[in-house]
Amino acid sequence: MTIREQIWEWAEQMMVENGGVPVAPKEIVERAREAGIHEPTARTQYRLWQKSGGAPVAKRGAVKNEVKLNATTDYARAKADKERALADLRMMEVQERQRVLLQASEVEQTVAVAFHRVAQTMLSLPDTLERMAALTTEQTTLAENVIHTAMQALADDLRTLGVRA
Numbered sequence: 001m002t003i004r005e006q007i008w009e010w011a012e013q014m015m016v017e018n019g020g021v022p023v024a025p026k027e028i029v030e031r032a033r034e035a036g037i038h039e040p041t042a043r044t045q046y047r048l049w050q051k052s053g054g055a056p057v058a059k060r061g062a063v064k065n066e067v068k069l070n071a072t073t074d075y076a077r078a079k080a081d082k083e084r085a086l087a088d089l090r091m092m093e094v095q096e097r098q099r100v101l102l103q104a105s106e107v108e109q110t111v112a113v114a115f116h117r118v119a120q121t122m123l124s125l126p127d128t129l130e131r132m133a134a135l136t137t138e139q140t141t142l143a144e145n146v147i148h149t150a151m152q153a154l155a156d157d158l159r160t161l162g163v164r165a
Helices: 003-017 025-034 039-054 059-097 104-132 137-160
Strands: none
Touching: 003 025, 003 039, 025 039, 104 137
């Protein structure tokens, strides 16, 4: 019987005795040492037996490789996420410079100024109609009430959008 056959037989035997769980390489090496087999040879033959399908690679090594893979994968994912976020930030800066993307404060200020100008024009409309079209006081009051109601509805709509008017 060759050394290889002897080691493989011991490994099979010890795995059966261990309930189907492969033994640690040091147990095989101890048994080989007792039989006068060179330690590195025994260790190498046991590894060959594992790789040939005789038994799964020891769990400790598999877990270590899995942890290393997960850490590497996690790092790569985190790095990719960071790069995506930086690219989005750079894109926003470019859009701001090109005036494609406006700051919320600029939009709010512009809408508030526009609302103020429209309000002034609308509030002066009843007086203008009274002078130019010779409307009565009741007609002017009715027009003024309609204008106030419409302006209040517009202001409420702007508030729901988050713009102070």
